[in-house]
Amino acid sequence: MTRTKFFANAMLGASAAAALVAAASSATAAPSASATVAARHAGFKKMGGAMKVLKDQLASGSIDKAAAVAAAKTIATVGKGQPKLFPAGTGPSSGVKTDALPAIWTNKAGFAAQWSKFQVEADKMVAVAATGDATRIGTQFKALGGACGSCHKQFRADD
Amino acid sequence: MTQGAAPLSTTRIWDPFVRLFHWALVLLIAFSWWSGEQHDMDRHRLSGYTILALVVFRVLWGFFGPRTARFSSFVRGPGAVMAYVRSMGSRIAHASNGHNPLGGWSVVAMLAVILAMVVAGLFSVDVDGLESGPLADYVSFEAGRSAAEIHETVFNVILALVAIHVAAVLFYLVWKRQNLIRAMVTGKRPLGAGEVPGEVAGDMRWSVVAAVACLAVGAAVAWAVSTGFRF
Numbered sequence: 478m479t480r481t482k483f484f485a486n487a488m489l490g491a492s493a494a495a496a497l498v499a500a501a502s503s504a505t506a507a508p509s510a511s512a513t514v515a516a517r518h519a520g521f522k523k524m525g526g527a528m529k530v531l532k533d534q535l536a537s538g539s540i541d542k543a544a545a546v547a548a549a550k551t552i553a554t555v556g557k558g559q560p561k562l563f564p565a566g567t568g569p570s571s572g573v574k575t576d577a578l579p580a581i582w583t584n585k586a587g588f589a590a591q592w593s594k595f596q597v598e599a600d601k602m603v604a605v606a607a608t609g610d611a612t613r614i615g616t617q618f619k620a621l622g623g624a625c626g627s628c629h630k631q632f633r634a635d636d
Numbered sequence: 637m638t639q640g641a642a643p644l645s646t647t648r649i650w651d652p653f654v655r656l657f658h659w660a661l662v663l664l665i666a667f668s669w670w671s672g673e674q675h676d677m678d679r680h681r682l683s684g685y686t687i688l689a690l691v692v693f694r695v696l697w698g699f700f701g702p703r704t705a706r707f708s709s710f711v712r713g714p715g716a717v718m719a720y721v722r723s724m725g726s727r728i729a730h731a732s733n734g735h736n737p738l739g740g741w742s743v744v745a746m747l748a749v750i751l752a753m754v755v756a757g758l759f760s761v762d763v764d765g766l767e768s769g770p771l772a773d774y775v776s777f778e779a780g781r782s783a784a785e786i787h788e789t790v791f792n793v794i795l796a797l798v799a800i801h802v803a804a805v806l807f808y809l810v811w812k813r814q815n816l817i818r819a820m821v822t823g824k825r826p827l828g829a830g831e832v833p834g835e836v837a838g839d840m841r842w843s844v845v846a847a848v849a850c851l852a853v854g855a856a857v858a859w860a861v862s863t864g865f866r867f
Contacts, residue, residue, distance in 0.1 A: 521763070526777035528765025533773035536864055622766040629764070 510571040517562035520555050527551040542609040549606040553599040560592045576634040591628035598624040646824040648840050651702045657694050677767045685858040688754045693854035702842040704734030712737040729814045753790045759783035770864040
């Protein structure tokens, strides 16, 4: 019993250490394709959740300025880091489950252009959210959503 | 209302609302699937609201409609269902005035699953947080994503039920030489041997006031839901 417990603890410790090492070295050494895909999924999920915060405020008709700005900032800052999470070898051919299309790597310029378009709209969203004006936030939400959608249409598998 | 080409050889078994409901649902489910595939979410939501209105109407019509529309006339116990299943292989046409004991449960299942589909859709959020059902802002992003997954899964259940339904109709057409499709269009079925017109269908009368009231409640519920209960 105790030996099993000890073994389990040791395994837990080892995996925690491995996770730490992986996290620490991610800046320098290339992380595994699955870790990269997981990281960008998590990023997009955060952005999606933040988009929903804005959408919910628009639906309810009452803007919570602080929450709207926070959500817009999440979208802009997380979004800024996302393009780096598409290194070569993290596409569908890597075997990792991903909706990222090969076009991301064959049309790098087009992909980058989409990201800069997104960033412009995302930064604008932060500024517009700070006004607390529902009409302007609604308009910018559409513009930002359009930027998201046009990139997804081109570079994300439709499932 | 007026009798067709063969006035004495048919009997009315479906009222106009049951038939309209049936065929509208066929079109709307197809359209919902298509608009969903096209990511035409504005039309997809509209289609869903219309389905919700129709389902609410049908449930009410199951209490206030004419005899063959009422749940009390076609929701039968396991004994009746089993007896019916045992008789299914017989090629002697079962001249049913309304849903048969097994078909009655298929109606209940269909209504329940379609309602589940609509409810899941109301809370659904897409992965980008861009599109959502009208009640999605009452739940978290994660819950909305789960609702969207349920929405997708339940569609497969609908497809399965539709497949069983169509198979049963074809079984009747080929094996029992009974055209249920025509009956669902015209509302009438041919009289069986020895049946006297006017005596078999039972009370097929329905009230215009009840029909309008049931439709109005269905439309009101769908409208209220579509606004996210913000009037």
